Amino acid sequence: xxxxxxxxxxxxxxxGLKPSGIRRFFDLASSLDDxxxxxxxxxxxxxxxxxxxxxxxSLEQGYTSYTANAGLFExxxxxxxxxxxxxxxxxxxxxxxLVTVGASQAIDLALRAIVNPGDEVIVVEPGFVAYEPLxxxxxxxxxxxxxxxxxxFQLAPARIEQAITERTKAxxxxxxxxxxxxxxxxxxxxxxxxxxxxxxxxxxxxxxxxELTYEGEYxxxxxxPGMRExxxxxxxxxxxxxxxGWRLGFAAAPQDILQxxxxxxxxxxMCAPTMAQYGAxxxxxxxxxEVEHMRNSYRRRRNYFVAALNEIGLPCHLPGGAxxxxxxxxxxxxxxxxxxxxLLLEEKVAVVPGNxxxxxxxxYIRCSYASSLEQLQEAIKRMKRFLAxx
Amino acid sequence: MKLSDKELEIIEILExxxxxxxxxxxxxxxxxxxxxxxxxxxxxxxNVIVQYTALVDWRKADGHEGVTAMIDVKVTPKRGxxxxxxxxxxxxxxEVKSVYLMSGAYDLSxxxxxxxxxxxAQFVSEKLSTLDSVISTTTHFILKKYxxxxxxxxxxxxxxxxxxxx
Ligand SMILES: Cc1ncc(COP(=O)(O)O)c(C=O)c1O
Numbered sequence: 407x408x409x410x411x412x413x414x415x416x417x418x419x420x421x422g423l424k425p426s427g428i429r430r431f432f433d434l435a436s437s438l439d440d441x442x443x444x445x446x447x448x449x450x451x452x453x454x455x456x457x458x459x460x461x462x463x464s465l466e467q468g469y470t471s472y473t474a475n476a477g478l479f480e481x482x483x484x485x486x487x488x489x490x491x492x493x494x495x496x497x498x499x500x501x502x503x504l505v506t507v508g509a510s511q512a513i514d515l516a517l518r519a520i521v522n523p524g525d526e527v528i529v530v531e532p533g534f535v536a537y538e539p540l541x542x543x544x545x546x547x548x549x550x551x552x553x554x555x556x557x558x559f560q561l562a563p564a565r566i567e568q569a570i571t572e573r574t575k576a577x578x579x580x581x582x583x584x585x586x587x588x589x590x591x592x593x594x595x596x597x598x599x600x601x602x603x604x605x606x607x608x609x610x611x612x613x614x615x616x617e618l619t620y621e622g623e624y625x626x627x628x629x630x631p632g633m634r635e636x637x638x639x640x641x642x643x644x645x646x647x648x649x650x651g652w653r654l655g656f657a658a659a660p661q662d663i664l665q666x667x668x669x670x671x672x673x674x675x676m677c678a679p680t681m682a683q684y685g686a687x688x689x690x691x692x693x694x695x696e697v698e699h700m701r702n703s704y705r706r707r708r709n710y711f712v713a714a715l716n717e718i719g720l721p722c723h724l725p726g727g728a729x730x731x732x733x734x735x736x737x738x739x740x741x742x743x744x745x746x747x748x749l750l751l752e753e754k755v756a757v758v759p760g761n762x763x764x765x766x767x768x769x770y771i772r773c774s775y776a777s778s779l780e781q782l783q784e785a786i787k788r789m790k791r792f793l794a795x796x
Numbered sequence: 797m798k799l800s801d802k803e804l805e806i807i808e809i810l811e812x813x814x815x816x817x818x819x820x821x822x823x824x825x826x827x828x829x830x831x832x833x834x835x836x837x838x839x840x841x842x843n844v845i846v847q848y849t850a851l852v853d854w855r856k857a858d859g860h861e862g863v864t865a866m867i868d869v870k871v872t873p874k875r876g877x878x879x880x881x882x883x884x885x886x887x888x889x890x891e892v893k894s895v896y897l898m899s900g901a902y903d904l905s906x907x908x909x910x911x912x913x914x915x916x917a918q919f920v921s922e923k924l925s926t927l928d929s930v931i932s933t934t935t936h937f938i939l940k941k942y943x944x945x946x947x948x949x950x951x952x953x954x955x956x957x958x959x960x961x962x
Contacts, residue, residue, distance in 0.1 A: 432960040445960035535962050584962075706809065706824040713823040756959055777955075779813070783820065 423539050427762030431746065435756040442785045444773040445756035447584060449648040449729070453685070454696040457647065460688030461681045469680055475672040477505025477656070478683045484690040485656050492616070493626035495634060497658040504668055505678045505686075509614045509642035509655035510536060511671075513578075516610050516638045516657060517544035519666035525575040527610075528566060531764025532559065532732070534584050534612065538764075546575065552766035555734060558723040559586040563597035570601065576608040576638075579627065582615040585763045585772035586732045587708075587725020592625045599630045608663075610638045614655070617646025617697050619727040620705045628658070635660050638667075645728070646697055647689045652682040704729050704776065711775040711782050718790040729776040732760065736769035738796050746771055752795075753788040797842055802827060803835055807845065810836075814848040853941075853949055864893075864909050864938040865916045867924065868902040870931040879903060882929040891919050902934070913937065 414421070435441050476482060482499035489495050497503050506512040513536065521527065521544040528549045529537045541548040551569050553559040566577060577598065581590035602609055611627035628637040642655025657667060671677075708725065715722045715733045722733035735745045742759035749755050749771075760767030775782055799807070805825045809816055816824075822832040839845045854860050871882045879897050886906055887895040894907040906924070910916040916935070925933055941949055 426962070428960055428962050432958065435959040441959055443957075443959045446957050447961045448957060450955065450957070702808075706805070709826050710820055710823040713826075758960060779816065779820065783817075 419542060423542060426535055427743075428535060428758060431750075431756065431758055431762075434747070435750060438750070438754060441750070441754045441756050442777075442781050442788065443756040444775070444777060444782075444785055445758050446774050446776060447730075448650040448776065449645060449700065450776045450778065451648040451700055453647065453649050453652070454689075454693065456692060456696075457649070457685045457689050461685035464681050464684035469684060471680065473505075473677045473680050473683060475677050476503065476668055477678055478680075478687065481505055481683050481687050481690075484687055485658070488690050489626075489628075489639070489658060493624070493629050493639075495626060495628045495639070495658075498661075501661045502658055502664050504657045504659075504664055504671060505683060506642075506655045506657060506671065507675055507678050508644060508653045509612065509640050511675065512640045512642070512655045512657040512667075513537070513610065513612065514540050514543070515667040515670055516640065516659070516663075517541055517546065517576075518670050519663060520575055520608060520638075521546035522575075524573060526571060526573040527575055528569050528577040529764075530561060530566075530577070530579055532583070532585055532760060532767035532770070533578070533763055534580055535762060537578050541578075547573075549574075550764055550766075552764070553586070553588070554766070555723070555732075555770065559583065559588040559732070561590050561594040561598060563594060563601060566598065567601055570605050570607070574605060574607050576610050577602070578610045578612065580612040580615075581627075582619055582725070582727025584615065584728055585730050585758070585760065585767065585770075586723075587728045587730045588723075589619055589621075589624070589726030592630070595625060595627055595630050599627075599633045599636075602636050603632055608636050608638060609633065611640065613639060613641045615645050615728040616641060618701055618704055618729060620701070620708065621726055638663060643686050643689055646700075647686075647693055648700060649682075649685065649689065652679075652685060654678055654682045654686050707775045707777075707779060707782060710779070711773070711786070714782075714786045715773070715789075718786060719793055720789070729774055731773045731775055732767075732770050733773065734770055738793070740796070742768055742771055749789065749792055753792045755785050755788050755792075797844065799844070803839060803844075806832070806835055806839060810845065810848075851944065851947055861911055862909060863911075863913055863916060864907065864941075865920075866936045866938065867906045867908060867920060868898075868934040868936075869904040869906055869924065870902045870933075871904060871927075871929045872931060873903075874929065882927065885927060886924065889919070889923060 482503040485503050486497050486499040489497055517540050523545045525546045526549050527541045527546045528551055531550050531552050538548040549569050551565050609627050616624050628634050628639045638659040640657050643649040712722050712724055712731050720733035722731050742761050746757050746759040758772040760770030802825050819829055822829045854862055873879050874881055883895055891908050893909050896905045898905050908916050920933055920935055
């Protein structure tokens with residue numbers, strides 16, 4: 407008997423999404439042993455014990471039911487206090503803050519809450535891999551604007567301006583950036599703010615790496631004059647507090663937008679995990695010292711790693727934040743995919759090819775320095791050997 | 797001695813790993829190698845960095861037997877020198893690993909390492925208790941070391957992350 411065939415049920419939108427280039431490298435790297443991995447986009451610290459302990463205590467005390475849709479009110483209050491303290495922006499915990507399942511969900515909610523079919527959302531590249539697909543899934547059209555390596559991957563407001571149309575609904579920015587580590591300058595944020603006012607669009611500001619900024623005061627987009635009403639501020643606990651597996655993030659936005667996000671959230675997710683929310687509460691109340699310790703550790707490793715990259719002949723700007731170095735490999739004549747693949751197969755060092763983060767990432771590779779100093783030294787040794795052979 | 801930010805960074809890095817190569821250390825603190833070397837030397841000479849030691853988990857060294865005891869010692873302080881004189885007489889013994897002056901129920905906390913319990917017992921009864929100023933001793937043997945000087949022994953600190961992630 408002939409087996410029943412069935413048609414493909416997968417939606418055209420989903421079928422049309424291109425698979426993540428990161429996934430391909432994951433499969434390749436996972437098939438090898440003894441890989442020194444610089445491919446990991448998360449802290450190499452385990453969540454600090456007091457945070458884990460607070461979460462365990464919440465379980466012991468039986469806090470195992472749903473919280474309010476927007477998240478524990480106590481936690482929203484702490485987030486509001488944190489945003490005031492860190493970024494000097496005021497949000498009302500009862501109406502303007504939403505606790506989400508990672509910053510990832512907050513980005514998804516932000517887009518779904520604002521995008522009408524056919525709306526355009528400008529995505530600055532190189533950028534986080536999820537932005538473009540999430541715009542598409544929300545029914546919008548992503549419009550890529552490229553930052554240039556020659557300028558340390560700063561925002562290029564002039565180029566953003568060229569990309570603005572009647573349909574432009576929002577611009578997504580990320581500072582410090584994944585994959586470039588670039589911290590956007592206040593002057594660039596200002597210029598973008600003026601565009602946002604003039605052309606009446608929103609800025610979705612992914613500030614998940616804000617805690618990992620090494621020099622100077624961090625400027626939040628929401629704190630730029632006139633921008634609080636035009637910004638959806640997204641952050642979370644994954645990077646700064648080393649809590650990636652907890653899946654906890656948050657969004658802060660003007661009431662009308664935030665309430666729209668909440669509407670989707672309450673149907674799609676109900677609320678973020680309760681035990682994670684108790685952990686986050688402890689993180690905000692008492693975690694500052696640990697964060698500083700981790701930040702210092704990343705900064706020193708950045709200093710070492712970026713200097714070493716330059717020394718072995720992989721020119722790299724000094725990234726101001728996050729834990730990524732984004733050196734150029736253009737002079738090798740290889741594409742970033744070829745470079746990353748050969749480096750992995752020949753020297754067992756895993757990096758992520760820059761083109762995964764958008765066309766302007768071509769010619770670069772992303773190296774995470776959230777690895778032990780020994781691993782970083784070993785990686786440099788192997789990369790040097792690799793380059794000598796090319 | 798007032799330390800500069802760079803000097804503080806050096807101490808923090810070397811305290812965690814004294815074997816950090818000098819060129820790596822220099823890059824980490826963003827100074828030339830010679831300047832970094834000079835700062836390390838200065839810290840060593842000023843006895844801010846007192847010594848570089850290895851933290852050893854002796855249980856893993858087959859054939860090495862040893863016991864550690866913490867001894868609470870009550871003493872009579874002497875006029876003019878207080879506890880310092882008796883403390884010095886105790887810390888000069890090579891068996892003694894550390895000596896602290898304590899507040900509370902006893903005066904000195906003395907850590908002894910010996911090859912066996914009998915060894916330690918002999919040291920306490922023959923050398924420590926017989927000192928003039930010593931009034932009494934209470935000996936506690938350490939059964940297992942979980943954490944020492946901020947380092948957790950046998951920490952399952954392998955990297956649990958997946959190899960490539962966004
Ligand atoms: C720029 C950026 N935004 C968001 C996320 C997702 O964070 P979360 O774990 O909070 O979902 C990441 C994770 O890699 C990221 O790099």
